[in-house]
Amino acid sequence: MKAAVFVEPGKVEVKEVEKPKIDGENQAIIRVIRASVCGSDLWWFRGIADRESGSLIGHEAIGVVEEVSDDVTDIKPNDFVIVPFTHGCGHCVACINGFEGNCLNQKSGTNGGYQAEYMKYQPVNSGLVKIPGKPEDYTDDQLASLQILSDVMATGYHAALNAEVKPGYTVAVIGDGAVGLAGVIGAKLLGAEKIILLSHHDDRAQLGREFGATDIVSSRDEEAVKNVLSLTKENAGADAVLECVGAESAIEQAGQIARPGAVIGRVGVPHAEPKSNQLFWKNVGLRGGIASVTQPDKEVLLQAVLDGKINPGKVFTKSFDLDHIQDAYEAMSNRDAIKSLIIVNDK
CATH class of the missing domain: 3.40.50.720 (NAD(P)-binding Rossmann-like Domain)
Structure with a gap:
């Protein structure tokens, strides 16, 4: 599959990499529909923060579930989902109190790889947020507003x-x-x-x-x-x-x-x-501090988008396909775009 990778400060590119596979509990493989560049991605793109060369990048996405591990109960294949940048377990003290971004059981290094044709996410039951229907039920503008719920709107x-x-x-x-x-x-x-x-x-x-x-x-x-x-x-x-x-x-x-x-x-x-x-x-x-995504999306933000009460996707002022990921990063780094949307797969 195609995936965006970090090469060096100021340079990202798309490479062919192995498609992720289920290899543990509470996991899902997701076909990414939309991804985006976050302002925090610019830290390592500009060389302000360190990142390993060749690492997969991106932490914001919406997509369609292709496969889940046998223990997953709340999500099933073909579900259309918001993929948060957070990975809250849902049952620790932090998660129960609404601070999933500070989950006590979150594994380090789980963010990365959202700017790709497919990605793996865990923990599925407590993390992913189901969107009613399927991608083709929504306009491009609505998909943009759904995409922004994976991080920025919740933040x-x-x-x-x-x-x-x-x-x-x-x-x-x-x-x-x-x-x-x-x-x-x-x-x-x-x-x-x-x-x-x-x-x-x-x-x-x-x-x-x-x-x-x-x-x-x-x-x-x-x-x-x-x-x-x-x-x-x-x-x-x-x-x-x-x-x-x-x-x-x-x-x-x-x-x-x-x-x-x-x-x-x-x-x-x-x-x-x-x-x-x-x-x-x-x-x-x-x-x-670090935002929670799952709870606000489920309780307030997703419904506000579905009702047309808010249209946060308008912050995407430029869009790119995955093959032009370098242009997407440069547009944000040069302030030519408020935020760059990545169109990864067709609806």
Whole structure:
């Protein structure tokens, strides 16, 4: 089968590799319909993080189950499924409490290989999310919105949940990439009345407004802080802040625009820890981390997509076939695309 592999920083390519096989319990072989490039993939593509040359890549997909191991009870062949980037066992303390991304029984090194014609996933019973019907029942736009549920939409929603967004809140979102834009959707789903998106790109700001942002702040640094505060009650700051970048400066800014007692929902993977004590002096909470996918998809996000209530697949501004995987990565690395969709197999 064809699969995308990492060659060296700045270079990925498609190679012929052996198709995966069932070789253990709670496993499924999936024919991938759609995959995508994640912002975190750019770490090793740009040489910021290490990755083994020749390793399979990608951690976001939807597809059709081809085969399952004998012990699988909840999924069967021909089921159309969301394939999460997480691998929660479903029964440990972390999973039971809704933090499947921190599963205590998750095996290391299980992510990779989603950008391929076929992939193996485990644990099936607690991880995969069934989509009603089959791929041909959906338009390409709907498939894009289903695909985004494998990671980014769940991550943006996770930011809003961790920030404890409540109906009527004023929410500020730092980061106008796919995760930040998904955060706007998440804040709206939780009832935010005012959503302030900090964005420096017109196309992303426009999409943010479409998703539910009521205000755009395009200024930077101290001016941005001033402008955000001016949009809040008594200039005190936002009731909740979604930090979807991960840079030290983003956490610092989040603390500056949060009102006393607010909570910052943090899903941008940190490059450095904040050094300021401002969060303490303002009684501002900081929480977040790796998102759960399975539970939010089953309880909220999948139905919202099926009902047409949200259309998060619009963050895919360019699409490619698997043979043009290098172009897909370059488009995101060069900021020519908000997010790259990979069309792997026909419906």
